[in-house]
Amino acid sequence: MVNCNYIHLDEYQFFRIVVSEKKHKSRIILQPICQRIEQAYLTYLNDFDSLCGQPESHFATDDQNIRTALQKCYSSSTNSFTQFRANYYNHQPPAVRDLCPYCMIDTPYTLDHYVGQTEFPEYSILTKNLLPCCFKCNQQKNETWRSNNVKTFLNFYDDRFLQYPFLIADMQFIRNIAILSFTLIQPAEINNLQFALINRHFSALGLLEKYNKKSNNRLSSEIKTIQYMMGDGWIDADIRAQLLARYNGFSIQYGPNYWECHIYKALADHLTEIRLL
Known part of the structure; x- marks a missing residue:
């Protein structure tokens, strides 16, 4: 998991621009409530806990x-909002352009309203x-x-603590079948409230x-693949180096809590058992 980049535009001015681009019927509904929108934005941006x-x-x-006109600012896009959406992913890290930050499984083809x-x-x-x-996450989160x-x-x-590892995977062998099981752990750098939020996120999406x-x-x-390498005479140290290189590559690109990188870490740690299969 990785953080998204916030573009840091003037949110209230952006709203006023979008309103100015709306058709007359919507403008006469939205213009009188602009000051109330500004107060709502201040609460969101400066006091999200409240x-x-x-x-x-x-x-x-x-x-x-009024409520419908506000929602149609999103669904019936103006030029400015259309341009924002078109340029949004250009400002995001490669990991976010590739994978949904909520699940790190599928491609993020939509924008979710957090609230x-x-x-x-x-x-x-x-x-x-x-x-x-x-x-999938957009529908599940709703x-x-x-x-x-x-x-x-x-x-x-x-939430700027995603660089700390809180996802681990344990590999077990049951009747010569390898099974991987993921678990959340609380590192020292993440406090109790933050870890509770991580747990709620994972639970709500069934991650x-x-x-x-x-x-x-x-x-x-x-x-x-590993067994073929072993059959070709590879020693465990060289196989482990290959697996850890993949683990490190995924970790750098997608963060230490990316589920796929832990597959290679677990495999690297259990080569002795794999050789006996």
């Missing part, structure tokens, strides 16, 4: 036309509320973003189960 505890949107009791736009339509085009996401006044999911702009399934599907082919 937003987590906010019972509902400040627009919850407004006329449905759901149905519940909080005022944040429909707040760019810091938009995160790259694959179709409008969920908090539970008991705390975040449910990692925020890949703000440990997904990683177990995908890695175990991969293991058999990787072990066959």
Whole structure:
């Protein structure tokens, strides 16, 4: 897992530009509420913890036309918002352009509203509320973003502890079949609140189960490759060096908590058992 790059534009000015580009019917609905949007943005950007505890949107009791117009700022794109979306991935690290930061499994073809736009339509085009996401995670996450006044999911702009290893994999051999099992651990650099958030994120998306399934599907082919190398006379030290090179390459590109890199670390640590299969 890796962090996304926040573009740091003037969010409120961007909203006003988008409003100015809307058709007349939408403009006359949105222009009178611009000051309220600015206050909502300030809460999101400067005091997100209070937003987590906010019972509902400040627009919850407004006329449905206002809520719909706010949501259509996203769904009925103007030139400025279309350009933002087109350029978004150019500002992201290669790992985020390749893999969904929520799961690190599929390609992020969509943008997710971290705070759901149905519940909080005022944040429909707040760019810091938009995160790259694959179709599966977007559907699974849906409008969920908090539970008991705390975040449910990692925020890949703000949660700056993803460089510390908290995902490990253990390999066992049951009836000569290798099985990999992923677990979360709390390193010293991550505090209790941060680790609780990591656990909520993984639980909500079922990531440990997904990683177990995908890695175990991969293991058999990787072990066959290793066995061919052993049959060709490779010594364990050289095989281990090859596997650790792949582990390090994936870790550098996708972070130390990328599930796939742990396949190669586990294989490197169990060559003695693999040689006996």
